[in-house]
């Protein structure tokens with residue numbers, strides 16, 4: 230099977246849940262990005278790229294539900310996982326007057342932000358950033374941001390307020406549509422073991 234493992238904060242818990250499901254996971258300490266272990270291949274990718282690799286032919290991956298929603302890739306999501314929990318929220322300085330015509334939103338999640346504006350029938354602009362998104366609201370480059378909030382500490386330390394939660398976020402298993410059909414028994418069994426590993430107090 231070809232697995233796609235996210236780098237960054239989801240990597241540790243992703244490898245752990247696979248290990249607890251009986252998958253022999255590789256040693257990821259080096260710089261290699263494609264590893265073999267226990268007869269499987271493990272691709273080490275940025276979390277944001279996992280759905281793309283899975284749609285393109287990798288068979289199973291783990292990433293955040295925010296990434297799945299933003300990417301729009303055609304993948305199946307057979308299982309939610311009990312880690313990577315946070316939320317995607319609109320935040321802004323005090324005095325923000327809400328999502329109204331002309332609003333400027335900065336985000337890594339431009340597709341979700343644009344859909345949010347459309348669903349509210351608001352015309353506004355969406356500025357694409359790649360990190361430290363709070364800075365755009367702090368400097369006034371944007372009126373608000375759409376970004377991940379976990380503890381709320383980053384917002385607090387930058388004088389921003391959380392105005393509205395747009396979605397709850399958690400890690401998810403994503404699966405290639407074709408593999409789900411052609412390797413259904415093997416994949417279904419693995420998903421069941423992952424589910425059991427999570428329910429076993431993971």
Ligand SMILES: Nc1ncnc2c1ncn2[C@@H]1O[C@H](COP(=O)(O)OP(=O)(O)OP(=O)(O)O)[C@@H](O)[C@H]1O
Pocket residue numbers: 236237238239275276277292293294295296313314315377378379380398399400
């Ligand atoms: N506090 C948090 N901040 C950011 N992401 C979080 C947080 N808590 C959980 N997550 C989840 O972890 C996923 C990956 O986050 P991570 O920071 O590892 O990657 P990233 O922000 O895409 O970084 P990079 O740009 O270096 O790849 C997020 O998409 C989200 O689903």
Ligand SMILES: O=P(O)(O)OC[C@H]1O[C@H](OP(=O)(O)OP(=O)(O)O)[C@H](O)[C@@H]1O
Pocket residue numbers: 359360361362363376377378379380381382383384
């Ligand atoms: O509510 P908190 O617990 O403070 O967490 C939220 C912050 O963490 C993430 O940033 P990250 O550390 O990934 O840095 P980045 O923005 O540069 O990606 C996210 O983009 C927020 O900035």
